[in-house]
Amino acid sequence: MRATLMYAADDVRVEDVTDPKIQQPTDAVVRIVLSCVCGSDLWPYKSLEPTDAPRHMGHEFLGIVEDIGTEVHTLKPGDVVVAPFVWADNTCAYCREGLQTSCPQGGRWGVNGVDGGQGQAARVPFADGTLVKLPVAEDSELLPDLLTLSDVLSTGYHAARTAGVGRGDTVTVIGDGAVGLSGVISAKLLGAERIILMGRHRARTDLGRAFGATDVVPERGEQGIARVKELTGGEGTSKVLECVGLKDAIVQSFGVVRDGGTISRVGAPQFTDVPFGFGDFMRNITLTGGVAPARAYIEELMPHILDGSIRPGRVFDSTVGLEDIADGYRAMNDREALKVLVRP
Amino acid sequence: MRATLMYAADDVRVEDVTDPKIQQPTDAVVRIVLSCVCGSDLWPYKSLEPTDAPRHMGHEFLGIVEDIGTEVHTLKPGDVVVAPFVWADNTCAYCREGLQTSCPQGGRWGVNGVDGGQGQAARVPFADGTLVKLPVAEDSELLPDLLTLSDVLSTGYHAARTAGVGRGDTVTVIGDGAVGLSGVISAKLLGAERIILMGRHRARTDLGRAFGATDVVPERGEQGIARVKELTGGEGTSKVLECVGLKDAIVQSFGVVRDGGTISRVGAPQFTDVPFGFGDFMRNITLTGGVAPARAYIEELMPHILDGSIRPGRVFDSTVGLEDIADGYRAMNDREALKVLVRP
Structure with a gap:
């Protein structure tokens, strides 16, 4: 064959x-x-x-x-x-x-x-x-x-499930690739009311909107974090789906997650160390997820x-x-x- | 005054x-x-x-x-x-x-x-x-x-609660300080059946046994990890309470946690980066906890x-x-x- x-x-x-x-x-x-x-x-x-x-x-x-x-x-x-x-x-x-x-x-x-x-x-x-x-x-x-x-759908769903997404939640999805878009579908399926999609490829984020994203943030890094906070009363969101796997994306996740919140990552990490020290310990952040x-x-x-x-x-x-x-x-x-x- | x-x-x-x-x-x-x-x-x-x-x-x-x-x-x-x-x-x-x-x-x-x-x-x-x-x-x-x-008790309890300790669980507690011993009390209170205390100060681990620890592992590092695996059919435990805050202790936590398991850390981390890359991503490990x-x-x-x-x-x-x-x-x-x- x-x-x-x-x-x-x-x-x-x-x-x-x-x-x-x-x-x-x-x-x-x-x-x-x-x-x-x-x-x-x-x-x-x-x-x-x-x-x-x-x-x-x-x-x-x-x-x-x-x-x-x-x-x-x-x-x-x-x-x-x-x-x-x-x-x-x-x-x-x-x-x-x-x-x-x-x-x-x-x-x-x-x-x-x-x-x-x-x-x-x-x-x-x-x-x-x-x-x-x-x-x-x-x-x-x-x-x-x-x-x-x-x-791809199961991976996005794993992110949403392990993040504990439920009815009425506000969720940030980082990444407008196929996994991120599947994360949007999954968050909506689990009842999220507000889904902020961070991505900058218009055709993809448009599909994300069709799948249920209520907000799109094309900015990255500090600007992107500031924008998500602005959208969420300064606090960020309790659930964050990290669907990229690069260090910048995980740093961004810690930036947008609300105190006491959960980051679920399903993008295979292309790095060995997670910057997750005293500051985020004091904020009671959980990092979960993994291969779906x-x-x-x-x-x-x-x-x-x-x-x-x-x-x-x-x-x-x-x-x-x-x-x-x-x-x-x-x-x-x-x-x-x-x-x-x-x-x- | x-x-x-x-x-x-x-x-x-x-x-x-x-x-x-x-x-x-x-x-x-x-x-x-x-x-x-x-x-x-x-x-x-x-x-x-x-x-x-x-x-x-x-x-x-x-x-x-x-x-x-x-x-x-x-x-x-x-x-x-x-x-x-x-x-x-x-x-x-x-x-x-x-x-x-x-x-x-x-x-x-x-x-x-x-x-x-x-x-x-x-x-x-x-x-x-x-x-x-x-x-x-x-x-x-x-x-x-x-x-x-x-x-101290509330901190140990936070570790056990955020790790999701429940009836019948097997739990590893890392550290025989006052927080670790409070973690033992808390795990038992939440119904854990088997509590493996990792610590090497005999007077403290004896108190840990009085509080409910069923096993004590005095070895550290690779030897300690091997000992916990030996006690758990080669798999480690699904719940790990990290009650120290030093990098060696977090590394040890990843070593003893079972695939799909949760590490809750309540020792204030004296380091900035957590070694939590591809391998533990593939094992679906969750890192939670924080200041209690x-x-x-x-x-x-x-x-x-x-x-x-x-x-x-x-x-x-x-x-x-x-x-x-x-x-x-x-x-x-x-x-x-x-x-x-x-x-x-």
């Missing part, structure tokens, strides 16, 4: 790789119908050292079950399924607590002999635990929306997509065929595209 | 200062019956640069109301009262949320013309909001226990002292008269004393 391999920064190729087949009785093989490029794929796209052992890319996909192992009981060939961005047994203590990202038996796509998601097919370990059946047909118009369950256990949220979020009350697939503003995926990476990296769908 | 002034590291003096009197109609004047030295008083005791404007020391006290302003309605002369370690109006939005430490009208003892707590008396701003009446006599044997409501709004917990904790179910005053293992307070500082700094009572 064809799959996406990264050999170095700015060197993404589609090549022939071994066809996936059942290896463990708990495996399934899924033919991929829809995949996409993640903001996190851009980190290696910017920085990967040249390698002869290329990375198998992609961790967001949905598709059709083609084959199952003898111990797969909840799925059958022909089922339409979505995969969360880590696979997991979904039976251990961590999984039962909704922390599938810490499943001792689980792992990531594209490493240790597991396929990546940006290809024509994938072997799925612990298929019963990992995959979630979608009650739609292979040609449903909802597929792009449902694909967001795999990562998407699997935990899929059943909860899916009905809102199926009934049309949220349209998270609107974050996809560009589509490429698999053979052209390198152009999708380039477009996202150059900020020409917000998030790119890939049709194998 | 006589009061404690600090002129430099290791230079604590008791001197004559102006007698407190009512300045605002919401003030009260309290004759101090019992005070104490705080672990946080030792930071300037170790490091204060010599100054001609000495610090007025002390922020934990209980005593007898001597005088009240015209707008004080809930107190009268003769009442026995305890003061939390910050004063606050207790009516603003922050106070109503239980975050009196962020009260915009509130402040700290010993600065801006407000007396310190290590003296014979103190003017108390917003007396109705700040002070809590104690239903005991001036010579009650419970006074040392009740004094801990002012700071003691005022919020006094009514909740007091009944447990009055009925004898907790005896937090056992952290006081030494008593000095006010004139000898410098020796109390020295004894605590040299670790001869765990926590020193002061009788003016």
Whole structure:
């Protein structure tokens, strides 16, 4: 089959790789119908050292079950399924607590002999635990929306949930990328009344407004902090969703969070130390969040997509065929595209 | 009156200062019956640069109301009262949320013309909001226990509450100082079944066992982390109370916390950056806590002292008269004393 391999920064190729087949009785093989490029794929796209052992890319996909192992009981060939961005047994203590990202038996796509998601097919370990059946047909118009369950919507939702967003809240969302916009959707879904979106890309913040942002703050740093405070009676907001992962964004989060408030960060931190010393200790700030256990949220979020009350697939503003995926990476990296769908 | 002034590291003096009197109609004047030295008083005791404007020391006290302003309605002369370690109006939005430490009208003892707590008396701003009446006599044997409501017990309780300790939990408490031991009391009060106390001072950890610690780990650093993991099936504990404030202790906290778990820190951080990057992001660790709004917990904790179910005053293992307070500082700094009572 064809799959996406990264050999170095700015060197993404589609090549022939071994066809996936059942290896463990708990495996399934899924033919991929829809995949996409993640903001996190851009980190290696910017920085990967040249390698002869290329990375198998992609961790967001949905598709059709083609084959199952003898111990797969909840799925059958022909089922339409979505995969969360880590696979997991979904039976251990961590999984039962909704922390599938810490499943001792689980792992990531594209490493240790597991396929990546940006290809024509994938072997799925612990298929019963990992995959979630979608009650739609292979040609449903909802597929792009449902694909967001795999990562980006679930990640935004993880931010909102771990920040404790609830009815009537005022929330600041930092970042107008696909995760930030998913944070806006999620905050609204959880009942937030006022959602301040910090971002400066007009097309994206316009989509954020369509998703439920009530205020947009294009300024950054001290100016942005001052603007959010001005909007909130000088206090900032009790809930802050940090959807970027850069140090400037976390510093900005501490600037806009109200005393006693919570910052939830879901952008993978590109830094090791958080400036979180005496001053913010005296303000009783909580820093939470982390990598999203998407699997935990899929059943909860899916009905809102199926009934049309949220349209998270609107974050996809560009589509490429698999053979052209390198152009999708380039477009996202150059900020020409917000998030790119890939049709194998 | 006589009061404690600090002129430099290791230079604590008791001197004559102006007698407190009512300045605002919401003030009260309290004759101090019992005070104490705080672990946080030792930071300037170790490091204060010599100054001609000495610090007025002390922020934990209980005593007898001597005088009240015209707008004080809930107190009268003769009442026995305890003061939390910050004063606050207790009516603003922050106070109503239980975050009196962020009260915009509130402040700290010993600065801006407000007396310190290590003296014979103190003017108390917003007396109705700040002070809590104690239903005991001036010579009650419970006074040392009740004094801990002012700071140390409330601080340990804040750690346990913000960590979300509940029935059946396993909790690690880092630090065998008076705050750590109060953390043990609090974790037990909230229903923790297993409490692992990390500390290496035998007399203190023995008191910790009396307070409810089920395991004591004297090792520190990597060895201590390995020991806690060994005690917890390799996983660590979901709740960690960091009751020290040094960088080694926070690093140790991240080492012993289970994936998805919460570290609550109540030791004032003596560092600016928290090592909290990609690895702990992938583990979904939460860092919470902060300076304790003691005022919020006094009514909740007091009944447990009055009925004898907790005896937090056992952290006081030494008593000095006010004139000898410098020796109390020295004894605590040299670790001869765990926590020193002061009788003016």
